Every structure is written in structure tokens, then in C-alpha cells.
Amino acid sequence: MFHLILFLCFGAICVAGAINLLVQSHPINSALSLIVVMASLAAEYLLLGAEFVAAVQVIVYAGAIMVLFVITIMLLNAGKEERTQGSRIATLVGVPGVAIGGLLVAWTLLHGSNGEKVAIGALPGDPKDIARLLFHDFLLPFEVTSVLILIAIMGAVVLASRPEAIARPHPHSSAPAVEEPGELVAPGKER
Amino acid sequence: MSITTFLIISLIKSAVVIGVLLTVVAYSVWLERKVSARIQNRWGPTRVGPFGLLQPLADGAKFIFKEDLTQPHVYKPLYIAAPTISLVFAITSISVIPFGNWVNLGPWGTYLQITDLNVGLLVVLAITSMGVYGIALAGWSSNNKYSLLGGLRASAQMVSYEVSLGLSLVGVLIMAGSLSLRDIVDAQHGVFWGFIPRWNIFHGQTLGFFIYLISAYAETNRTPFDLPEAESELVAGYHTEYSSMKFAMFFMAEYANMTTAACLATLMFLGGWNGPIFGPVILQDLLPVFWFCLKVFFFIFLYVWVRWTLPRFRYDQLMSFGWKVLLPLAMANIVYTALVVALRAQYPGKFF
Numbered sequence: 001m002f003h004l005i006l007f008l009c010f011g012a013i014c015v016a017g018a019i020n021l022l023v024q025s026h027p028i029n030s031a032l033s034l035i036v037v038m039a040s041l042a043a044e045y046l047l048l049g050a051e052f053v054a055a056v057q058v059i060v061y062a063g064a065i066m067v068l069f070v071i072t073i074m075l076l077n078a079g080k081e082e083r084t085q086g087s088r089i090a091t092l093v094g095v096p097g098v099a100i101g102g103l104l105v106a107w108t109l110l111h112g113s114n115g116e117k118v119a120i121g122a123l124p125g126d127p128k129d130i131a132r133l134l135f136h137d138f139l140l141p142f143e144v145t146s147v148l149i150l151i152a153i154m155g156a157v158v159l160a161s162r163p164e165a166i167a168r169p170h171p172h173s174s175a176p177a178v179e180e181p182g183e184l185v186a187p188g189k190e191r
Numbered sequence: 192m193s194i195t196t197f198l199i200i201s202l203i204k205s206a207v208v209i210g211v212l213l214t215v216v217a218y219s220v221w222l223e224r225k226v227s228a229r230i231q232n233r234w235g236p237t238r239v240g241p242f243g244l245l246q247p248l249a250d251g252a253k254f255i256f257k258e259d260l261t262q263p264h265v266y267k268p269l270y271i272a273a274p275t276i277s278l279v280f281a282i283t284s285i286s287v288i289p290f291g292n293w294v295n296l297g298p299w300g301t302y303l304q305i306t307d308l309n310v311g312l313l314v315v316l317a318i319t320s321m322g323v324y325g326i327a328l329a330g331w332s333s334n335n336k337y338s339l340l341g342g343l344r345a346s347a348q349m350v351s352y353e354v355s356l357g358l359s360l361v362g363v364l365i366m367a368g369s370l371s372l373r374d375i376v377d378a379q380h381g382v383f384w385g386f387i388p389r390w391n392i393f394h395g396q397t398l399g400f401f402i403y404l405i406s407a408y409a410e411t412n413r414t415p416f417d418l419p420e421a422e423s424e425l426v427a428g429y430h431t432e433y434s435s436m437k438f439a440m441f442f443m444a445e446y447a448n449m450t451t452a453a454c455l456a457t458l459m460f461l462g463g464w465n466g467p468i469f470g471p472v473i474l475q476d477l478l479p480v481f482w483f484c485l486k487v488f489f490f491i492f493l494y495v496w497v498r499w500t501l502p503r504f505r506y507d508q509l510m511s512f513g514w515k516v517l518l519p520l521a522m523a524n525i526v527y528t529a530l531v532v533a534l535r536a537q538y539p540g541k542f543f
Contacts, residue, residue, distance in 0.1 A: 002194075028269070028331065035324070042317075052370075055313035063320030064350065070324065071346050074331045074339065127310060127370055 007047045014040040025080050027073045031066060038062040050125030196299065204305050205286075212285050215491075216446040217247035223495045230499045251439075259435040262333075269332035274433065274440035277325025281447035284318040287311040288454045289373050291464045291479040303480060304373070311372040312364070315455060316357060319410065322448065323349045326412075326419065329441070330429040341428025344506065345419035348409055351513045352416075356406035358521035362399040362528040363391050363459045376463030390462035395531060398524045400460040402517055404493075407452040409513065411445060414498040418506055453490035461486045 017036035024030045038061040045054035134142050221236065221243065228235025236243030261270065289311075291303035308314055323346050330342015364370060367378040381389040392400045409416040420428030430441045457463055466482030468475050504512070 028328075032269075032324075032328075039321075051308055051310045052313070055310045055317045058317035059313065059320055063317060063323070064353075067320075067323050067327070067346055067350055070327055070331075071343065074327065074343060 003047055007044060010040045010043040010047065014044070028070065031069045031073055034069070035062050035066045038066065045125075048125070052125050052127045052130055054125075200299060200301055201305065204301065208285060208290075208305055209282060212282060212447060212450060213443070215450050216443050217251070219446050219449065219491050219495075220250070220442075221247050222491065223498070226492070226495045227499045230496075254436050254439040257435040259437065260432075262432055264334045265432060266332040266334060269328045270432075271437075273325050273329035273332060274437045274444075275325075276328065277322060277444035278440045278447070280318050280322040280325065281444035281451070284315050284322075284451045285447070285454070286318075287314050287372065288451065288458070289376065289463070290483055292476075294476050302373070307371065307373055310370045312360065312370050312375070312455075312459075315372075315451065316353075319448065319451065320349075320353055322444070325441075325444065326429050329433070333429070333432040335432055337425045337427070338429050338431045341419045341421075341425050341431070345412060345429055348412070348416065348418065348509060348513075351510060352406045352409035352517070355402055355513060355517040355521045356410055358518070358525060359399045359402035359406060360459055361521075361525045362396050365525070365528045365532055366391060366394065366396065372458050372463075376458055376465065379462040380465055388462055388465065390460065390465070392460040395528060396460060396524075398520065399528075400456075402521050402524065403456060403460065406513075406517060407456065408494070408497065409509070411448045411452055411494075413445075413449065413494055415501040415504050416509060417498075417503060418509060421503060449491060449494055450487070453487045453494070456490050457483060457486040 014037050017033045017040060021030050021033035021037065024033060039058060042054045042057040042062065045051075045057060224246070225235040225243070236246040239245040239249045261267065286305045287308055289302060289304035289307065293300055293302055326345040326349075327342045330338045330340070330345065333339070363375060367375040369375060369378070379388075379390050379394070383389060383393070387393055408414075412419050418428075419425075420430065422428075425431070430438055433441065463486075464479035464483040466478065468478050470478070
């Protein structure tokens with residue numbers, strides 16, 4: 001009972017954060033609302049009994065990814081966004097879309113789950129179970145995903161490094177290439 | 192145990208732990224001032240009480256009565272929220288730290304810990320990783336170039352060193368086979384050859400211990416990694432615009448984080464409350480807590496000692512040290528530990 005009340009409270013906080021995320025016009029307030037959404041989702045996982053997933057949710061999403069969002073907003077010094085009326089199509093398609101989506105989710109929850117529901121606090125969330133799934137049963141997909149992430153990182157590095165910084169042929173290639181005198185900068189630290 | 196008893200015991204435990212934590216925070220400031228004074232051959236606080244022992248109370252009163260300035264150019268909601276966020280997460284992270292064994296109090300018994308989770312270590316890391324927001328938002332909402340630079344430096348530094356801090360603990364996790372802080376301490380029970388305690392620092396995790404120690408200094412923004420508030424270039428960094436109790440909250444958050452980092456180092460590498468136990472029953476209950484406090488005190492003293500001994504790093508040195516030295520070393524430590532544990536499981540008795 002106590003758990004159910006807490007669960008509903010955090011659910012309400014989560015939805016309120018999500019709505020606030022859309023309503024706020026300043027990017028940093030939106031980012032902070034997203035952190036609230038992430039953190040209350042973690043609390044929901046914790047109440048369901050998935051302690052490991054809850055901790056990882058906070059560490060990865062609220063603690064790492066959102067910090068980068070906030071740093072980016074701080075660095076760009078993004079101001080308030082302008083409010084426009086929005087396009088008519090967005091209203092015409094969006095409102096019925098949300099209604100249909102909500103109905104589908106509600107119908108699935110009420111009828112489609114075959115009566116199999118997880119009680120609060122009964123979700124198997126032991127780190128050992130998750131480790132067995134990740135490193136034994138689904139080892140190949142897990143490793144392939146990590147390679148995918150590695151490729152994404154390398155792509156980001158390539159995109160971020162300026163093309164002119166990659167060694168160009170010297171225009172006067174007959175003369176011996178003279179290193180430009182300058183301060184010693186570690187690779188990757190060029191300004 | 193009924194729900195009422197549980198609630199009452201939890202409330203008492205929380206109140207005691209938070210009270211002790213705040214006292215430790217106040218007296219580590221006193222310790223810092225005394226030790227720095229001795230290192231620089233002066234006296235430090237001597238006027239208020241014997242050895243200046245009441246100085247923290249005087250400081251607290253001073254902070255409360257100082258004028259609370261709010262500059263007109265700050266972004267007010269976040270400017271006010273930032274110190275609160277810092278302090279709240281700094282204090283919350285103590286909630287899963289165990290201080291000792293099971294104790295019996297009349298008809299009830301309890302672990303000396305607010306709550307035991309099977310992912311206790313991850314919870315501490317998660318909560319401390321949220322503390323970055325306090326500093327980053329303070330820097331941004333102050334609307335001041337020094338504050339912004341301090342906030343940016345702090346967030347970049349804390350995100351970078353969190354990686355090597357987390358990885359340095361993985362070796363210990365492999366040895367203990369659990370994420371629960373209580374299980375990790377229990378795995379360090381016993382001695383080698385009759386006298387060397389079976390603590391992780393003497394049990395193959397020496398490298399991990401030093402990586403953790405260095406990363407913890409960077410995580411708590413302490414010298415030699417106190418670039419976020421480097422006073423010679425940034426005035427006071429992210430808390431330049433803060434005064435009175437708001438500044439004191441950042442100050443308390445820093446020392447509370449130090450205490451948590453010291454507790455974690457004790458639990459993960461120095462065997463927690465393990466130590467010689469002797470004497471009557473009451474002493475046997477209290478000695479583990481004493482050993483735990485002694486080890487935590489050692490780490491807090493080390494923090495102070497390092498602060499008044501080493502100069503500050505340069506920013507590029509800080510970043511390249513974190514990413515190019517500590518991170519590869521931490522990964523090597525994981526591979527080495529995993530290899531030893533696997534060999535030990537394969538050939539029992541060959542490796543101690």
C-alpha cells in the first residue's frame with residue numbers, strides 16, 4: 001500500500017516533469033525537467049524492485065548524459081526560444097495522434113497482458129541475473145552493441161576534428177617540410 | 192519487526208547519522224585549519240574554547256548572521272536552488288554507507304547503517320554523480336565569467352574522473368562478487384600469515400586503491416585538483432557570487448563529499464570496520480565502529496595533509512592525467528584482477 005502511494009507519487013512527478021519540459025521556454029529549465037523525469041523513472045524502477053536498473057538509470061542518464069546536455073547549454077549560452085503559433089498540421093495531426101496513442105496503451109494494459117502483471121517490488125532486478133543475461137545468454141548482441149557505440153564515438157571524433165587539421169600536402173613540397181615553431185600542444189588539444 | 196518499529200528505528204538512525212555527519216563536517220573544517228596552521232608553523236584557531244574547539248560553532252553563527260547578497264544579474268530560481276542541490280546530494284550519499292556490524296538494543300537489533308541495498312555501491316556513485324548539477328548550475332546562474340568558468344571546469348573534471356573512480360572500484364567488486372557494501376566488507380575479514388589484515392589494499396588492489404584516492408580528490412574538487420575554485424585565477428570559481436549561508440552550504444557539501452569519499456575508501460580498500468576485537472560484549476559492539484571512524488579520520492587527515500603540501504595542477508595536465516594515465520591504469524587493474532580471480536578459480540590453492 002505504502003509502495004503503491006509512492007509509486008503513484010513518482011509517476012505524477014514524472015508526468016509533471018515531462019509536461020514542464022515542453023512548457024518551459026528556456027533550454028536549461030527544459031533540461032532540468034528532463035533530469036527530474038529521469039530521476040523519478042529511476043525511483044519507479046527502484047519501487048518495482050529493479051535496484052540495479054534504477055542505479056544505472058541515474059548514473060548513465062541523470063548523472064552523465066544530462067550533465068553533457070547542461071554543459072552544452074551553458075557553453076552555447078542559449079537564450080529563451082521564441083514562441084510561435086506553430087503549424088496547423090502539427091495541431092491537426094498531433095492531438096489525434098496523442099489521443100490514439102494513449103488509447104492504444106490503455107487498451108494494451110487492460111486487455112493485452114493476459115493477466116500477467118508484475119507486483120510492486122517483485123521485478124527480478126538482481127545484478128547477478130542481469131549479468132547472466134548480458135554476459136551469457138545475450139553475449140553476442142551485447143558485444144555487437146558495444147562495437148556499434150564505439151563506431152558512433154569514432155564517427156563523432158571524425159566529424160568534430162576540422163578537416164584542415166588533418167595533414168595536408170605542403171604547397172611547396174620540394175622544400176623540406178619545416179615544422180612550424182609553436183607551443184607544444186598535446187595531440188587532441190589543438191585550439 | 193512491525194512497520195512502526197521499523198519507521199521509528201529508521202528515523203532515529205537517519206537523525207543520528209546526519210547529525211554525526213554534520214558534526215564531522217564542522218570539525219573537519221576545524222581540523223583543516225589546525226593542521227594547515229601547524230604545517231605553516233602558526234597556531235590556527237585558539238580563541239574560542241580550548242584549542243579553538245568551539246570555532247565551528249562561531250563560524251556557523253557568523254555565516255547565519257552575514258548579509259545574504261543576491262546580485263541583480265543572477266538567474267534567481269537556479270541561483271537559489273544550486274547550493275541546496277549540492278548539499279542535499281552530498282548528505283544523501285551517506286544513506287547506504289554501513290558503519291558497523293549488527294547491534295542489539297534491548298528487544299530490537301539493527302545494522303549500523305540507514306539502509307542496506309544489494310546495489311549499495313552503485314547508489315553512492317549515482318547520488319554523488321548528481322552532485323555535479325549543484326556546482327554547474329551555480330556557475331551558470333551566477334551570470335559571471337569566473338563563476339561560469341569554474342562551473343564548466345568542475346563539471347568537466349567530475350565527469351572525467353568519475354570514469355576512473357568507477358573503474359578503480361571494479362577490481363574490488365570482482366574480488367567480493369557483490370555490489371553490497373556490507374558483503375564487500377565481510378569479504379575482507381581475516382588475516383594472512385597471522386598478522387597482515389586481509390584488506391583489499393594488501394590483497395592485490397593496491398593500484399586500484401591509489402587510482403581511487405587520486406580520483407576521489409578530483410571528484411571532491413580538492414587540491415591538487417581544486418581548479419573549479421582556483422582563487423588565483425577565478426576569484427572563487429563557481430561560488431564567487433554566493434555569500435552567507437548559501438556559501439556555507441557549498442562549503443558543507445564539499446566536506447560532506449570528502450567524508451563520503453573517505454567512508455567509501457575505508458569500506459572498499461581498508462576493510463571497513465574489520466580490526467582487532469576484544470574485551471567485554473559492550474566493547475565488542477563498539478570497537479568495529481571505532482576502527483571504522485579511525486580509518487575515516489585517517490583519510491580526512493590525508494585530504495588536509497595533501498591540500499597543504501601539493502600545488503595545483505594546470506588544467507590540461509589535469510585532463511590528460513585523468514584520461515591518459517588513470518583510465519588505462521584502472522582498466523589494466525580490472526584485467527589483472529579478473530585474470531587472477533579466474534586463475535584462482537581454475538587452480539584452487541595455487542594463488543593466495
